[in-house]
Amino acid sequence: xxxxxxxxxxxxxxxxxxxxxxxxxxxxxxxxxxxxxxxxxxxxxxxxxxxxxxxxxxxxxxxxxxxxxxxxxxxxxxxxxxxxxxxxxxxxxxxxxxxxxxxxxxxxxxxxxxxxxxxxxxxxxxxxxxxxxxxxxxxxxxxxxxxxxxxxxxxxxxxxxxxxxxxxxxxxxxxxxxxxxxxxxxxxxxxxxxxxxxxxxxxxxxxxxxxxxxxxxxxxxxxxxxxxxxxxxxxxxxxxxxxxxxxxxxxxxxxxxxxxxxxxxxxxxxxxxxxxxxxxxxxxxxxxxxxxxxxxxxxxxxxxxxxxxxxxxxxxxxxxxxxxxxxxxxxxxxxxxxxxxxxxxxxxxxxxxxxxxxxxxxxxxxxxxxxxxxxx
Ligand code: CUA
Numbered sequence: 001x002x003x004x005x006x007x008x009x010x011x012x013x014x015x016x017x018x019x020x021x022x023x024x025x026x027x028x029x030x031x032x033x034x035x036x037x038x039x040x041x042x043x044x045x046x047x048x049x050x051x052x053x054x055x056x057x058x059x060x061x062x063x064x065x066x067x068x069x070x071x072x073x074x075x076x077x078x079x080x081x082x083x084x085x086x087x088x089x090x091x092x093x094x095x096x097x098x099x100x101x102x103x104x105x106x107x108x109x110x111x112x113x114x115x116x117x118x119x120x121x122x123x124x125x126x127x128x129x130x131x132x133x134x135x136x137x138x139x140x141x142x143x144x145x146x147x148x149x150x151x152x153x154x155x156x157x158x159x160x161x162x163x164x165x166x167x168x169x170x171x172x173x174x175x176x177x178x179x180x181x182x183x184x185x186x187x188x189x190x191x192x193x194x195x196x197x198x199x200x201x202x203x204x205x206x207x208x209x210x211x212x213x214x215x216x217x218x219x220x221x222x223x224x225x226x227x228x229x230x231x232x233x234x235x236x237x238x239x240x241x242x243x244x245x246x247x248x249x250x251x252x253x254x255x256x257x258x259x260x261x262x263x264x265x266x267x268x269x270x271x272x273x274x275x276x277x278x279x280x281x282x283x284x285x286x287x288x289x290x291x292x293x294x295x296x297x298x299x300x301x302x303x304x305x306x307x308x309x310x311x312x313x314x315x316x317x318x319x320x321x322x323x324x325x326x327x328x329x330x331x332x333x334x335x336x337x338x339x340x341x342x343x344x345x346x347x348x349x350x351x352x353x354x355x356x357x358x359x360x361x362x363x364x365x366x367x368x369x370x371x372x373x374x375x376x
Contacts, residue, residue: 044198134168136175136188139221140329151309153316159233179208222330244307289371323376340365
């Protein structure tokens with residue numbers, strides 16, 4: 001084996017530095033880089049951003065002072081050919097003390113907002129919390145809403161203006177839940193609960209990412225946070241409450257549920273008149289897909305009911321998969337083409353995923369796609 005010394009590969013001089021800086025600055029554009037923590041959209045995210053800002057300005061001040069002094073010394077005290085030997089000194093205790101004290105004071109100044117931020121983000125928020133259970137799986141996210149007895153996957157729906165408390169754990173290994181514009185990272189462990197809270201102030205679809213290496217598809221363990229107005233969120237909840245093969249206990253017609261906007265009530269959904277609410281009128285593709293969903297064993301790992309969904313299934317809940325922006329945990333846009341490709345060859349799209357290639361033909365994939373697409 002041939003090894004080059006590390007020093008030979010280390011970039012030196014101003015050009016790599018400038019390139020690095022340019023690269024770093026391109027990260028600031030929110031359109032091309034939507035996973036930026038520098039444009040926070042919630043109270044929690046602003047706490048972290050505020051600490052980052054303060055640290056940055058302290059560091060900028062130090063940089064200007066130190067580099068300025070360095071440049072001044074380089075030019076002002078530059079050696080010339082005829083210069084005599086400079087005076088040899090051992091050191092200067094006063095200066096040593098000063099330049100030990102100054103960084104200590106700066107660190108103390110940064111520690112104040114940092115420690116405050118740690119306590120603020122770790123506290124239990126008060127008020128009408130919307131509790132959502134977050135379960136990490138290799139490699140997708142399960143979201144359960146105990147308040148509404150609803151389950152979904154990979155697309156977290158939240159109302160704006162109401163504090164959401166995420167109660168998180170993992171089904172397998174350690175993951176980390178990170179929606180950069182909404183909140184900081186929070187590790188997700190098996191056998192232990194962690195909490196994360198935030199109050200989103202803007203509606204929109206915001207990407208998030210698993211931020212702890214959790215296996216070969218860690219990079220494709222993404223999710224979306226869909227924040228919407230309380231009214232829209234209520235409508236989503238009411239709609240989701242109709243997605244089940246049977247009416248859930250407590251979801252009878254005329255029942256009311258708590259609204260997202262804190263405390264009030266909205267009319268509950270009518271109990272579905274027929275068992276399968278996703279069924280379009282007499283679509284042969286749908287009927288074929290429905291039959292294949294059972295025959296190919298899909299039903300063993302995926303639930304199609306949002307209400308009263310079973311715990312502990314291996315695959316993501318698909319009750320509203322037809323309406324999601326992405327499939328495969330944020331990895332593929334939810335187009336018909338991608339959905340069919342995924343159904344046929346999950347292993348070539350996301351190697352190592354627990355869903356095997358099931359030997360589905362192109363025609364079968366089309367039927368399964370039609371069936372799943374109808375589940376919105
Ligand atoms: Cu889950 Cu990385």
